[in-house]
Amino acid sequence: MINIKTGKYISSLCDAEMVQSASPTTSIKYRHVKKSHPITETLTASYCSGCIKCWHYLSGQCLYTIRERRQTLGLTYHPRLPKLVTVGDDTKLILYDEETRTQERIFQASGAPDMMNGHKSRVFCVCFNPASNHEIVSGGWDDTIQFWDVRQPFVLRHITGVHICGEGIAIRSDGKQILTCAWQKENAVQLWDYSTEKLIANLEPEVYKSQLYCGKFINDIFFVCGGSDNNYIRVVDLRTNSTISGIKNLPGGVYSIDIGPISATQLKRSRPTDEIDLPKLAFCSDKAIFEIELS
Secondary structure, eight states: OBOTTTOOBOOOOOOHHHHHSOOOEEEEEEOOOBTTBOOOSEEEEEETTSEEEEEETTTTEEEEEEEOSSOEEEEEEOSSSSEEEEEETTSOEEEEETTTTEEEEEEOOOOOTTOOOSOSSOEEEEEEOTTOSSEEEEEETTSEEEEEETTSSSOSEEEESOOOOSSOEEEOTTSSEEEEEOSSSSSOEEEEETTTOOEEEEOOOSSOOOEEEEEEESSSSEEEEEEETTTEEEEEETTTTEEEEEEOSOSSOEEEEEEOOOOHHHHHSOOOTTOOOOOEEEEEETTEEEEEEOO
């Protein structure tokens, strides 16, 4: 853990199991705080070893561990219910009930050679549709975006031609559009209609391109994305399809992005009513974590 005000190292989240069998961390997600599970200051991390650990990060205590027999490459929380989904190198999505810490369902392809009804390679990204309690979207190395419903055994539909290598899928807050940020030279940033899977636009906000690992909606107007092969992070305005802010020539690829709150300075500042305050962003590049404030 790092103090964001001073940049100084505070502590690491590590237990006896991690000391004995160290493994790269593949994803970190803060646990949603609800009345039904009000424990605060917790986050969940997945590891290449197949461990999923929930940490109380102030005390450094591991609250529980789930062990999978695969490389676990990502996870996400349900936006409203105490459930989480993990993905990994075995093509499966695994849904857990967090209250009982038990496996609820496994989602995978049927195995039929003439049907694409699930993933056929590593899965790196998974997210719930924020406007639904049942719908999940995932993507990975098989160049597909898969649409799942937890009430159905296999995928309902899919998009092809999108090579996902990190947290490169985001769904708008109203659940109507999908942003894909792919590790590919052409059409790396695309916007899709959620209900029809139709391509809305190939977003090329400038000549300076990058093969992307990650992307997120900041709000319904702006998104942020980052990648490698031109180590670059940029914020894009969807109204004009133009980059409003960016950092080039970073020390390494941008592998992870997170979005923070509106800063106190921005809240105090007097601004025209048609201007929108943007939050702080944090991202990883090479072995460093950077924080930027958009103005």
